[in-house]
Amino acid sequence: MAHIDFEGKQVEIDEDGYVANLDDWTEGLAVYMAEKDGLTLTESHWEVINFLRNYYQKYQIAPMIKILVKEIGKVMGPDKGNTKYLYELFPDGPAKQACRYAGLPKPTGCV
């Protein structure tokens, strides 16, 4: 298994860089992962990441993209409730990049 060296610890990740164990995740780790991609996490990013983590706690999977879009629209204003805005925040796609920063596993199957 691959790992990230972070704050003197080895955090296990899969081959695509997703954290292997949800419990290993910290806010600092998200910041560190984003920095590695040349991204600074703003309040808007955190809005998405926190929503993803809360949703995951309840449903054990990332939300449907439609649910994420609607929620962000509710919280950040209707002009932000679209996939375009989410892609601006997370250029590799909210389903992949945001989930990775949030410490969630990536969904697999016909998706």
Added chain:
Amino acid sequence: MATKGKPPKPEELSKISYTPPSKGWMDTPVEFKPGMYCHGTRAKYLEAVGMPFPRDWSASEADWKLPDNWKEIVLQGIKERLQKFRTFHVFMDICVRCGACADKCHFFLGGGDPKNMPVLRAELLRSVYRKYFTTSGKILGKAAGARELTEDVLKELWYYYFQCTECRRCSLFCPYGIDQAEITIIGRELLNLLGLNIDWIMGPVANSYRTGNHLGLEPHTIKANIDFMIDDIETITGIKVDTTYNRKGAEILFIGPSGDLFGVPGNYVTMGELMLFHEIGLDYTWSTMACEGGNFGFFTSMEVAKKLYYKIYSEAKRLGVKWILGGECGHQWRLMNQFADTWWGPPDFLEEPVSPITGTKFENAKGSKIVHITEFTADLIKHGKLKFDKSRNDHLKITFHDSCNTARAMGIFEEPRYIINSVCNHFYEMPESTIREKTFCCGSGSGLNAGENIELRMRGGFPRANAVKYVRDTFGVNMLANICAIDRAALPTLMDYWNPGMDVCGVHELVGNALVMKGEIERTLDLRTEPLPGKGGTE
């Protein structure tokens, strides 16, 4: 940290060389090219299903952590399968290497690697078969096309058997009728004896074994996702559609692909189906324990496929339904139409499917007791049971991608076209050699729709994309319709790459858009909750 590699630009990728290497194929060692293969499976997924040799390993490393007796296991595996599957034995013997299949494979057309010619891909395994199971191969060796099974040969099998989507286009052109997908299936079974599956297949298998669907959606998640879609339907139509879960005594059990409960544009297919079932008052239920038409076990081994699929019939029995209606899924229909009956025989606790609305008997489903939704909907339309406003789809110029399995394993050609023509005014066919039974694969089937093998997918999808480009440039087509969840997951990426701007949808999204429902408000939004052009919305 690993991040997804990006494939070369389309201009680069489309420069395909078909010049074979100067040396013979046996003397050309396999080269693992990044972007062309998937991650090896993690141990935990194998453990979840009780499969052998769970360990974390990486295909890009030299040491695959094979068991000491790996060779013995593979040879014993071949022996058992030669005895068990007559087709496999015949297919190992009868190929005359005429090459009719060579240029029919999307991976060869899009990549130019000779080992992706179906004849040669099969030869990778045939050469091993000859060495250990035929007299001529044992005595004459290489002169008889035989070779030793070495670790490099095993790795070569792995590399190329996960570069075949089991689409069976080549088989259509084989004068002997050799089903190359069956050779790939056996090849993957052998690899699975050593724990050598890919992560993208084994993850969904483990999920499906635990929750009944590939994504691992738990009952409350399934309900929450459908509730969300029901809310959207109400916004669009003003109608609150109803549905039920795990309801005993329902007439019909509905099972679609779980991708349609999670991603877009699959969500819009489910919405169209919910609207349709509401409108005709169908007595149906979902099962939260068998909420998956797909079966990635089929890309692993027959045993695992059976293990995952039994839930469908056991849920049908538990709920006491009369028959099963299946959604817009692809390989579900290869399995249901060509394997399920052989595995278990016709289930005696279900009835021969009859449409409760039209009285039509689906005699083709007498054995499996499961009807494809396009058969069901086409029949409703044929009997005048549905009312459509086709103009709601007028901003779309549609072409139809026949999914490999529904086309070649079931012969569903007319039903989706009949439906599309009933709900849309602008439908255009791609060239004849790329549709119906000759359809080209999306390039990502059989569990190869991962992220790390993106170059392989874009290469494999090139022939399909090329045909789509033709109808876009000729007729102005802007929507690529299909009836498979892997298509809906894979084609958007493929189109973004080769034909930017081309959209992708399932057939029942188009149905939902055009369906005139009793008591609905004037529609200004489509199923994507975007303004309908010319309907009070703005373009």
